[in-house]
Amino acid sequence: MARTKNQARLPPRWFIRTAWTVHRALYRWTGGRLGLRRPRPGAWGIMWLHTVGRRSGREHSVMLGYVEDGPNLVTLAMNGWGEGEPAWWLNLQAGPKTRVDLVGGPRLVTGRAAEGDERERLWARWREIDTELDAFAARRPGTTAVVVLEPRTG
Structure with missing residues (x-):
């Protein structure tokens, strides 16, 4: 399959x-x-990241890349740049209170989608790390959610 100039190359899905x-x-x-x-x-x-399945009610865990934005953690709901929303994001939308494990230990968080100016600012932060971010995102049929995990207590 020929790539257009704006398409970033991804390894095969099985490799990812x-x-x-x-x-x-x-x-x-x-x-x-x-x-x-x-x-x-x-x-x-x-x-x-640990979430509770929206249908099963069981805990599911997934490793995700993140950046820090003050006390918040920011990740992208990208599903390996494939189609569809990742299951963890669908679960987090159904039950936003969860926890993450970090190098320094676990943290209780509440997840939400960044919107408007906040989304643009956080997307730009990711773009500083990954210069092909826009090209990868163009491979997806919809908008990639920028997910903010805010600290919480209890």
């Missing part, structure tokens, strides 16, 4: 899924000692 499966296994096998990282200048961090 395998890479994340290996990454999750590494995290589990090491008891969480390896697999997560803090964001640093020019690089996003990796967190472990």
Whole structure:
């Protein structure tokens, strides 16, 4: 399939899924000692997000890239740049109160979609890290949600 000038190249879907499966296994096998990282200048961090299934009621976990915005964590609901919304995002919309595991330990958060000027500002922050962000996003049929995870207590 020929790429247009504005399309970013993605590895095959099976490769993306395998890479994340290996990454999750590494995290589990090491008891969480390896697999997560803090964001640093020019690089996003990796967190472990826990959600409750909107239909099953069971806990599900997923590793996601994130950046910090003050006390908030910001991620993208991108589904590996494939079609459709990722299940974790659908679950988070149904039950926004959840928790994340970070290098420094767990944190209780409430998730929501950034909108308007906030979304544009946070998208631009991600674009500083990933210069092909707009090209990747163009591969998706709809708008990619910018998800803000705000700290909460209790």
